[in-house]
Amino acid sequence: MGGGRTRRMPRAERERQMLDAAVQIIARHGYAAASMDEIAELAGVSKPLVYLYLNSKDDLFTACIRREAAALTRAVRAAVRSALPADRRLWAGVLAFFTYTAEHPDGWTVLHLQARTHGPRFAAEADAVRAEMTAFVTRLIATAARESPHSRDLPARETEGLAVALIGAAESLADWTNTIPAATAVQAATTLMNFAWSGLGDLMSGEQWTEPVGA
Amino acid sequence: MGGGRTRRMPRAERERQMLDAAVQIIARHGYAAASMDEIAELAGVSKPLVYLYLNSKDDLFTACIRREAAALTRAVRAAVRSALPADRRLWAGVLAFFTYTAEHPDGWTVLHLQARTHGPRFAAEADAVRAEMTAFVTRLIATAARESPHSRDLPARETEGLAVALIGAAESLADWTNTIPAATAVQAATTLMNFAWSGLGDLMSGEQWTEPVGA
Amino acid sequence: MGGGRTRRMPRAERERQMLDAAVQIIARHGYAAASMDEIAELAGVSKPLVYLYLNSKDDLFTACIRREAAALTRAVRAAVRSALPADRRLWAGVLAFFTYTAEHPDGWTVLHLQARTHGPRFAAEADAVRAEMTAFVTRLIATAARESPHSRDLPARETEGLAVALIGAAESLADWTNTIPAATAVQAATTLMNFAWSGLGDLMSGEQWTEPVGA
Amino acid sequence: MGGGRTRRMPRAERERQMLDAAVQIIARHGYAAASMDEIAELAGVSKPLVYLYLNSKDDLFTACIRREAAALTRAVRAAVRSALPADRRLWAGVLAFFTYTAEHPDGWTVLHLQARTHGPRFAAEADAVRAEMTAFVTRLIATAARESPHSRDLPARETEGLAVALIGAAESLADWTNTIPAATAVQAATTLMNFAWSGLGDLMSGEQWTEPVGA
DNA sequence: TATGAATGAGGGTTCATTCAT
C-alpha cells in the first residue's frame, strides 16, 4: 500500500502543507472540532509526522496563528510604510487589510475568530496583530488631530477608543464582505473610509470622502 | 463557593441556574472545552439533571445563546422604541447595548464569540441578533439620509455596509471596554457616537458630537 | 397538569397494566433496550409506582416471564388434561400451543427469545415451561412406544431427544406462523402433526432411519 | 489467562482475536450486557483499538454474526455439495450442522439467540443463514416428494412449513445436545433423522396424519 | 395511592499522543 502520496519532500514544504491543512480545517470546523487525523489526512501525511514537525495540537494552532498574523501584518505594514498624508496612509492600510481578508478567508477566520475563542494563550497571539493595527491607527489619529487647524487635544484613552472602533468596523466589514460574492476589497475599503473618515455627519452633508488618486 | 446544594427546587429556577453556569463556563473556557461535569457542578446539580432539563450539550448551548440573544435584543429594543430624532434613538440603543455588554460580560462573550465559532447551527442563532441590530441601524441611516437637507441618496448596499461597520465598531468597543476596569457604558457610547455620528473628519474640525441632554 | 391518566385504580389492575406494557416493550425492543421510563409511560403511570409495585427491573422481567409462562402452561395443560389416545392428546396440546402463540405474540417472544438471552436467572424461569412441555411429550412418546404393536424400547435419552426435537419444531413453526398474516393455528398444528406424528409413527413401527454407511 | 499482552501484530490477526473475544462474551453475557471494556480486555488490547478496527459496538456485533453465519453456512454447504440421494445429502448437512454447533457453542449462541433478540438489524443478518438452510431443506423435500413412488404433491406453503419444522427441531436439538456433556454430533444427527426422515418418509407414502374430528 | 425532583454508576465513543520500525 502507501501509494498516492508524494513522499520525501523537504521539511519546509511539508510544514507549509500541514499549516495549510490546519488553517483550512480549523477555520471551517473550529479548533476544538478539528482533529489531528483530519489535518494529517488533508496534508497528505501520517499523524506521527505532524507531531514530529509541529509537536502538538496547541503548537500547531499557535504556528497557524503566527503565520497568518505575520502575513497580515506584513501586508499592512508594507502598504503603510510610506510618508504620505494621514488619510492616504490609512486608505493604503485599510485596502491592504481587506485584500488580505478577501484572499485568505480561512486565515482571517483563524486569526479573527478561532484564535480568540480557545483560551488566553491563543488569544494573546492574535492580539499582537490587533494591537499593532490599533497602535498604528491611534498614532494616525493623534497626529492628524495635532496637525489639524483647530488642533484639538484628544485624551489618549479617547484616541485609542476611536482606533478600536475603527479596527472593529474594519473587521466587521471584512466578515460581511466575505459573505457577498461580488464584493471587492476596494468597495469595502471605500465604505470604511466613508464611515470612518468623513463620518456619518459629513455623509449627510454630502461631503463624501474620496479615494485618493494614484493609490 | 458556598457548599451544600440547596435541594428540591422548581424546574424553572433550576434551569436558570444551569444556564447561568453554562454561560459562565462556556464564556471562560470555550464551548468545546466546557465539560458538562463542570457546568453541572457549578450549577450545584448532578449531570443527569442537566440532561433531563436541557437535553444535550448542543441544546444547552443553543438555550444559552437564545437566552442571551433575547436579553440583549429586549434591552436594545426597549431603549429604541421611542419617537425621537435619529441621533437620539441611536444614542439610546447604543447606550443600552454597552450597558448590557458591561453587565453581562459572559453572556456577551457567548453571543459574540462562542456562538460564532462552533459551527453554523449556533452561528445562525446568534446572527439573528446581529441582523436585527444591523437592520435597525440601516433604517436609521436611510431615514437620516433622506431627511437631511442635502438629501443624499445612498445605495442600499452602501447603507447596509455603513451599518455593518457601525455594529462592528460597537462590538469592538464593547470588548475593549470590558478589559478596562474603570470604563463605563456611557463613555463607550460617547466614543462610538463621536466616531460614528460626527465622523473623524468632523472631529478634526472640532465639531464634536454631544450627548443629548436629558437622555 | 397531570390530566389524562385515570388515577386511583386497584393495585391488581395497575399491575396488570404494567406487565402488559412491559411485555410489549420488552418483546419489541428487547429486555436490555427496554427502559423503565418507556414502560411506565406506556402503562400510564409514573416510574416510582412501577418500583413500588414491581420492585426492580429484574423483578418486573421475572414477573412478565412467570405470567406468560403460567398462561401458556395453563392453556396447554387444560387442553391435554383428557383421557384421550396419545395422538389426540398431542393434537390438543399442540393446537393450544399454537393458539396461545398466535394470540399472544409479544408474550411468546418474551418467553421464547427474551427470557433465554439475558442471563441464566431469567432463562431458568422460562425453562420451566419447556421442561414441562418436553416432559409431557416424552411421556407421550414413551407410552405410545410401549403400547405400539411392535413395542419398541427406546432408550430414555433417545425418547427425550425426540421430544426436544418436537418442541423445537413447534417453536420454530410458531415463529414462522406469526410472520405469515393469513396463517392459522390449525394449519400450524396440522403441519407439525404431519411432520412429527407420521415420523414418530414410523419409529413405532420399527422402521428406524439408519445412518448411511461410509458417509 | 496467560498474562502479558503480545504486542504488535498484523491487523487481520488482531481483528480475529477481537471477534473471538466478542463472540465469547456476547454469547455468555448477552449483547447488551457485554461491555466493550470486557471484550477489549479479553482480546488483550485497549478499547480504542477495537473501535479503530471494528468501528462501533453494533458493527462489532454485526461482524461477529456475519463471521459465524459464514462459517456455519460454509460447513453445511460443503457437506451438502454432493450428488447423493436426498436422505444422504440431508444426513450430511445435518451432521455438519451439529458438528459446527458442538464445536462452536458460543458462535452458535450468538447466531441462534443473541442475533435474534436485539433488534431487526441484527436479526436480518442471522436470518440469511436460516433462510438458506430452510430453502435447502424445502428443495430437498419437494424433490423427494416428486421422486417418491406415490408422487405426492405438497403445496409450497406446506413444504416450507415442514422445512421450518425440521430446522427448528435441529436448532432445539443443538441447544439440548450442548447441555449434555457426553452427547455427540452423530447422536444428535441420528435423533433428528429418526424424527424427521421417518416422518417425512411417511408423508411421501401418502400416509398423512389427519386431524381428529370433533377435537 | 401516586409523583416531580434528583442522582450514582457505568457504558460507548473519541482524541491527542506515542512506540517500534
Add this chain to the structure above:
DNA sequence: AATGAATGAACCCTCATTCAT
C-alpha cells in the same frame, strides 16, 4: 523522512433507582 500499531484519559450521555411530598 516516514508510518502502522497502539493506548490513557476524558467526555457525552443514559439508566435503574430513590427521596420527599
